[in-house]
Amino acid sequence: MSDLTQLTISQARTKLRGKEITATEITEAYLSAIDRANPALNAYVAVTGDKARDMAKASDARLVKGEGGALEGIPLGIKDLFGTEGVHTQACSHVLDGFKPRYESTVTSNLWADGAVMLGKLNMDEFAMGSSNETSYYGPVINPWRRSRVDTVVMPTTHQGDGGFVSSGGIRTARSLDNAQLVPGGSSGGSATAVSAFLCAGATATDTGGSIRQPAAFTGTVGIKPTYGRCSRWGIVAFASSLDQAGPIARDVRDAAILLKSMASVDPKDTTSVDRPVPDYEAVIGKPIKGMKVGIPREYRVDGMPEEIEALWQKGIAWLKDAGAEIVDISLPHTKYALPAYYIVAPAEASSNLARYDGVRYGLRVPGKDIVDMYEKTRAAGFGREVKRRIMIGTYVLSAGYYDAYYLQAQKVRNLIKRDFETVFASGVDVILTPATPSAAFGVADEDMAADPVKMYLNDIFTVTVNMAGLPGIAVPAGLDAKGLPLGLQLIGRPFDEETLFQTAAVIEQAAGTFQPEKWW
Template identity: 95%
Template sequence: MSDLTHLTISQARAKLRGKEITAAEITEAYLSAIERANPVLNAYITVTGDKARDMAEASDAKLAKGEGGALEGIPLGIKDLFGTEGVHTQACSHVLDGFKPRYESTVTANLWADGAVMLGKLNMDEFAMGSSNETSHYGPVINPWRRSRLDTVVMPTTHQGDGGFVSAGGTKTARTLDNAQLVPGGSSGGSASAVSAFLCAGATATDTGGSIRQPAAFTGTVGIKPTYGRCSRWGIVAFASSLDQAGPIARDVRDAAILLKSMASVDLKDTTSVDRPVPDYEAAIGKPIKGMKVGIPKEYRVDGMPEDIEALWQKGIAWLKDAGAEIVDISLPHTKYALPAYYIVAPAEASSNLARYDGVRYGLRVPGKDIIDMYERTRAAGFGREVKRRIMIGTYVLSAGYYDAYYLQAQKVRTLIKRDFENVFTAGVDVILTPATPSAAFGVADEDMASDPVKMYLNDIFTVTVNMAGLPGIAVPAGLDAKGLPLGLQLIGRPFDEETLFQTAYVIEQAAGTFQPEKWW
């Protein structure tokens, strides 16, 4: 049974359609895997077992009649940011205590319409603000990956009775796992951890500054942030509306393509959702990249970047070159300003979006001596430290007298960041290759990051430019570092050209292989 959890979505899809397995069986396999692993990994904050079984039963009925949808019977985990009707939806914040929406987000509704099965809601950084999944009201998520070291083990020479040698001795190498707990990245840390640890076949996630791609890179999974406007934001708890996008985290490139096809849609309920048909992303997989122009931006070679990451980047370049791509050096001169501009734009939008949590319409209410006191006490008790920090920054930069100096300046810089990409694409570059993160996964309760918020923010240095420019970006695992931790490469594409990302990411995946953590949980 437990092997069913190791099937990719495309493999499970074939077996379900071929009636080799049932949706009920694969759903039970995931539910028992979650029961065993979740006390340790804390990836799920709610498991919807009964709902999952009902959905699986309905899927089996459809599959029996040969009527299954694109994801019929595939068990998925849903990030707690997505509104799910009648089911816990709190953006992992205390301020939304007890909130169960009376509606379903467009993205999840699309998945259920295609036959997917909901296993439960996944842990995340509170309101998607964080890069380590440690700001969740429900505690940190643990990365199924651990550091390891390669040991040389001396094999003793052994005899068997009077006969010959059984072992001739010599040495072999073995990996020894370290006990230190690592973060899965954030904010979609629950999604990444659950996909990597085989606790769901795939997961929904969201990305405002890197929240899909950074955790995917930290867990050896594939994560794509589509172009702004490709997935409807309707029914997703808002963080920074001009940057937020939903996308999948999956175990391989093909699965990510299958999931995005179902998640993306044209939606009248989100005026920023784009009015263009969703292509068949899976069809792009396996197409040759011969003659494709791949840009390598020199500004992504940052000071203090670990050697492993530079080496991985070079490997990625070599793989694409071997596959017939043309490698060109490019410049994106405003790259270094993307992160500071983001830390004005995102908090400003967040301070406005999060004004709605006032103890009146939903969630937590802390009584006060009058209504203002009630608002202030409710928000003081309901929001965690990081969320308060960002609301405060946002309120400050939008306050009278500071708007021009901060917000307007940041939005102008954003125009320049986008222009950098436009210039490169106009010059004929099809896709840009960069590292996904400046490091591998770090430890839970890392002291450096805890003492300086800016250090934590630097995790998004390679991913945030993509959100600022509204472009699609995919993180694909490309190797392990010296300590045995996964590292990812990022591909950035033209607006609405997710197909090229899947096509190119697949070439990297073919060369690098896929990566699974050694099971310790």
């Protein structure tokens, strides 16, 4: 294998255990790939080269003795939202300048205990608020995928001697890459770009309204948001505590299953961590889905949805049908209210969670004439526009006189959204198939989205329902659009039934194949 970064986690695992390669070699391969690519893609905000080399060396020592853990020697990227001891942890915000926690998040502790190697911290939307990775204090992440242009070329008749070819001329079409920079989606844009561009073997990510699944769909990678309570939230910077869940972004379904198995745990430090053993997700990959009941929700056919998305969805239905699944039409009547309810619940929780950034205990401090002035100046300088907007909305909907009209109403609607899913699952549906996003990746600095925050929010229209109901959801690449950009499908499962998601996603992957961007960086 000439380029070790091309190996999937499962392939690397076999070669590491078989002593064909070492953890040090694969780690060095990733560190030099990051070195070359990061100026163009901006996926990493901190590269922990020395730490990575030390961890790889320790992995090699264990591998030699045949003692390696489930992820022994596998180099991973970590979203900047995860607290990593002594290492840059700033949720890509200016307000957390210089913050290096004295603790390690439970999810990353689990990964290191299984032998994984940390390459560095990945770029993201500030405090995970965004759908394009453009709200990061560290600048936007660039999608490794570019649109391709179809050029018509008139070929002259050419003759080449010495065994060369003879071309008869005529008209030919040629594809070339468009230079326009695209966003990788968000908030886990750094994670998605790093996985897609071979800058880590897999990455951690988090999902509050679609932040794992939307960037996975935009980059041709696999991303799973597990059931609320499956991964511990301890040590992860909080955005909206009743919605936040950690999960992996990976190159294929099997790698996502391997990563989730290590990330998930039962954690006494998180009161919402659920007391259920973590199953071996990888074991279900390849199992037939014959007789499985797949629900197709009619409310996900939204106005203005591109035909390509509808066509992709139909392709997904056909693949699952061919594999022996039973397709049933279902209704989730409160779907359209999920996004507006989310934009009350999430900002309300965020305004409370982000109250701690006051210039006293960590991060940035801007001096003022008294303590209130110091708070106000610190927060004005430390938070970006989108974060301020959400804190303001949250503060407003929770303020005296408005709480019942907004927050209480939204929490009631949230119960109705959850009930829609419960009714469908009670009727015997095993899994729900939907598109992952309403479009393919869009351009950096898109003018429409910059002018209207609600336009940006609509990116999460298919993913946000899942967070509101606390369910597991996986995005799996299913094809390319006419411009050569990846599109994804989403599968939604019963609470704690991630196994059915992996099993079904593997069937889609088998039919659709996997997708890699053409390298330009």
